[in-house]
Amino acid sequence: MCGALRASDSGKTAVLMGWVNRRRDLGNLIFVDVRDRTGVTQVVFNKERDPAVHEKASTLRNEYVIAVIGKAKQRVPDTINKNIPTGEVELIAEELRTLNESKQPPFLPGETVLPNEEMRLKYRYIDLRRDAMQHNIELRHKVSIAIRDYLSAQGFFEIETPFMTRSTPEGARDYLVPSRVQPGSFYALPQSPQLFKQILMISGFDRYFQIVRCFRDEDLRADRQPEFTQIDLEMSYPQPERVWEVVEGFLTAAFKAAGHSIKTPFPRMSYDEAIRLYGSDKPDMRLPAMTDVREAFTAADLTTLAVNPSLPIVAIRIPQVGELSRKDRDEVKPLFIAKGSAKLFEDFKRMEKNFPQAAASIREKSAAEASDLLVVVAGDSKPGEHKSEGGVKPEVKQHDHAVYTAAGLLRIALAQKYADRHGAFKKSGDPDKDFRFLWVTDFPMFEWDEDGKRWAAAHHPFTSPHEHDMDKLESDPAAVRALAYDVVLNGTELGSGSIRIHRQDIQRKIFHALGMTEDEAHSRFGFFLEALEYGTPPHGGIALGLDRIVMILAGADSLREVIPFPKTARAVDLMVDAPTPVNEAQLKELGIQVKK
RNA sequence: GGGGACGUAGUUCAGUUGGUUAGAACGCUGCCCUGUCACGGCAGAGGCCGCGGGUUCGAGUCCCGUCGUCCCCGCCA
Numbered sequence: 001m002c003g004a005l006r007a008s009d010s011g012k013t014a015v016l017m018g019w020v021n022r023r024r025d026l027g028n029l030i031f032v033d034v035r036d037r038t039g040v041t042q043v044v045f046n047k048e049r050d051p052a053v054h055e056k057a058s059t060l061r062n063e064y065v066i067a068v069i070g071k072a073k074q075r076v077p078d079t080i081n082k083n084i085p086t087g088e089v090e091l092i093a094e095e096l097r098t099l100n101e102s103k104q105p106p107f108l109p110g111e112t113v114l115p116n117e118e119m120r121l122k123y124r125y126i127d128l129r130r131d132a133m134q135h136n137i138e139l140r141h142k143v144s145i146a147i148r149d150y151l152s153a154q155g156f157f158e159i160e161t162p163f164m165t166r167s168t169p170e171g172a173r174d175y176l177v178p179s180r181v182q183p184g185s186f187y188a189l190p191q192s193p194q195l196f197k198q199i200l201m202i203s204g205f206d207r208y209f210q211i212v213r214c215f216r217d218e219d220l221r222a223d224r225q226p227e228f229t230q231i232d233l234e235m236s237y238p239q240p241e242r243v244w245e246v247v248e249g250f251l252t253a254a255f256k257a258a259g260h261s262i263k264t265p266f267p268r269m270s271y272d273e274a275i276r277l278y279g280s281d282k283p284d285m286r287l288p289a290m291t292d293v294r295e296a297f298t299a300a301d302l303t304t305l306a307v308n309p310s311l312p313i314v315a316i317r318i319p320q321v322g323e324l325s326r327k328d329r330d331e332v333k334p335l336f337i338a339k340g341s342a343k344l345f346e347d348f349k350r351m352e353k354n355f356p357q358a359a360a361s362i363r364e365k366s367a368a369e370a371s372d373l374l375v376v377v378a379g380d381s382k383p384g385e386h387k388s389e390g391g392v393k394p395e396v397k398q399h400d401h402a403v404y405t406a407a408g409l410l411r412i413a414l415a416q417k418y419a420d421r422h423g424a425f426k427k428s429g430d431p432d433k434d435f436r437f438l439w440v441t442d443f444p445m446f447e448w449d450e451d452g453k454r455w456a457a458a459h460h461p462f463t464s465p466h467e468h469d470m471d472k473l474e475s476d477p478a479a480v481r482a483l484a485y486d487v488v489l490n491g492t493e494l495g496s497g498s499i500r501i502h503r504q505d506i507q508r509k510i511f512h513a514l515g516m517t518e519d520e521a522h523s524r525f526g527f528f529l530e531a532l533e534y535g536t537p538p539h540g541g542i543a544l545g546l547d548r549i550v551m552i553l554a555g556a557d558s559l560r561e562v563i564p565f566p567k568t569a570r571a572v573d574l575m576v577d578a579p580t581p582v583n584e585a586q587l588k589e590l591g592i593q594v595k596k
Numbered sequence: 597g598g599g600g601a602c603g604u605a606g607u608u609c610a611g612u613u614g615g616u617u618a619g620a621a622c623g624c625u626g627c628c629c630u631g632u633c634a635c636g637g638c639a640g641a642g643g644c645c646g647c648g649g650g651u652u653c654g655a656g657u658c659c660c661g662u663c664g665u666c667c668c669c670g671c672c673a
């Protein structure tokens with residue numbers, strides 16, 4: 001292999017096969033760097049030594065595929081290249097075969113500047129030849145293997161579940177697959193193997209896992225692709241802590257495979273705490289939490305500032321940002337996405353001038369240094385449009401929630417904007433700082449769906465409520481906590497799971513709370529409800545995004561860097577040019593008519 | 597569905613207040629070169645300025661539309 005040759009191989013005959021990475025033609029002396037998956041080795045063609053082979057070498061061009069036979073030779077000291085592992089050796093060519101020529105590629109894998117993403121995706125096979133992509137794909141392989149080995153050793157069976165399955169109206173949009181044999185009927189690709197893995201528990205496979213593709217027809221983001229890979233697992237008779245232990249175990253193995261040693265157990269935080277302290281259910285703990293500064297203001301202050309005294313007031317601190325210029329402040333304002341009636345005070349100096357006592361108190365409460373950036377987010381006292389549906393309680397909570405989450409989004413936007421100044425996102429080499437894991441627990445069971453004017457499952461409708469909250473299912477749905485948990489890394493949700501409902505009576509209550517009639521529940525999940533009646537063990541599990549784990553390990557900003565053949569923001573594969581219309585005959589066979 | 601950024605040579609980019617023949621680097625082609633490794637030197641080819649309208653004596657530059665890529669909000673149980 002091209003990356004394997006070392007000085008100790010000196011004198012041996014070697015065969016190298018690979019691509020022409022670079023050619024340096026000095027006339028009577030030609031150097032060719034031959035590249036394969038493992039690296040690059042320099043091959044020397046000397047006219048004096050072998051005119052015929054040298055002549056052949058002068059016809060080589062970038063990305064030709066060649067085979068070279070020659071003698072490995074230790075380089076003389078002043079020609080050693082310290083930048084590459086094979087830099088102490090070179091291959092003196094004795095025979096050269098061009099296995100294939102290449103058209104001039106639109107870009108070169110060895111080039112330092114990247115072409116734009118459109119180009120990279122269209123010619124993905126060339127992009128994937130680049131070192132960085134080869135490394136990412138190898139990393140992905142190693143991580144998968146580590147996780148498989150770990151879970152297998154812990155007694156989990158990897159069991160496959162169908163890709164062509166049943167559409168369920170809950171959750172994300174389904175990708176549909178028409179049935180030819182049953183015209184007018186459709187399979188759906190799984191958003192996750194949720195019900196199958198629960199049925200595997202009912203079937204007696206008490207520890208299941210699968211590294212499996214899932215499909216969701218929703219809009220894309222840098223960290224969201226329409227098809228993605230989950231590490232899905234489920235176990236019988238677990239406490240949440242047992243599931244967390246398993247996850248911590250395989251993540252330790254996965255990170256070890258990538259060369260990082262992480263500490264377990266991960267810290268834990270309730271959902272309420274996460275919202276109050278970070279304005280997010282996936283806190284990025286690499287930066288300080290927000291601070292409740294409601295007490296810093298007098299009632300008179302709040303009136304002057306036109307701030308609603310009954311809503312939260314929080315301070316966001318970003319370390320080491322330094323003083324904001326007028327221009328900075330103008331740029332900061334649009335980063336704030338006003339949710340509900342949340343409003344922003346971005347000019348802390350002005351606050352110090354007009355409300356010196358409050359400002360001093362905020363500084364103290366948030367432990368701010370002089371060089372830290374402070375901004376304050378509060379609720380506007382102007383009467384907003386009040387939606388009366390849904391009862392009093394969720395509305396009050398929603399307004400609090402809006403202020404916290406608006407602040408949380410701003411906190412992240414500021415952190416990204418000033419990443420160079422605070423440096424918290426730079427890899428330090430210390431895994432305790434670079435990888436801030438967190439369990440977020442006690443999620444609410446239900447969320448108020450403003451459009452549908454009903455309660456919806458926050459996680460999914462098979463999640464078990466907290467035992468103590470059972471009696472609130474009817475009286476106070478907003479207060480019901482779920483036995484659901486997320487694992488979060490550096491502000492990215494890696495995975496989500498729960499203890500499931502294993503009793504049919506409770507499952508029925510949940511459907512009822514969700515406003516589903518018995519008939520509706522049966523038509524959607526009849527097979528599952530029936531299965532629950534045949535001796536279902538208590539069970540629970542979780543699913544983690546493999547792509548996201550690898551993305552963070554690779555230090556990438558987008559899933560596209562760790563997926564060999566990803567899709568664009570419009571869910572298009574630019575290489576194969578999918579999706580496409582299909583011909584009339586195909587449609588006819590499926591009994592489908594396309595609206596023009 | 598909404599907001600923002602970008603689109604100029606094969607690639608990455610520059611292009612002033614609207615003004616004559618649109619530039620650079622890398623890549624490509626040819627020649628020279630025996631220790632280069634992002635080789636070097638000389639010469640050369642290469643452009644529907646994304647596409648379609650408009651304003652103007654004149655548009656890469658201004659306006660409108662459209663297509664594509666990226667980021668964000670909504671959405672993603």
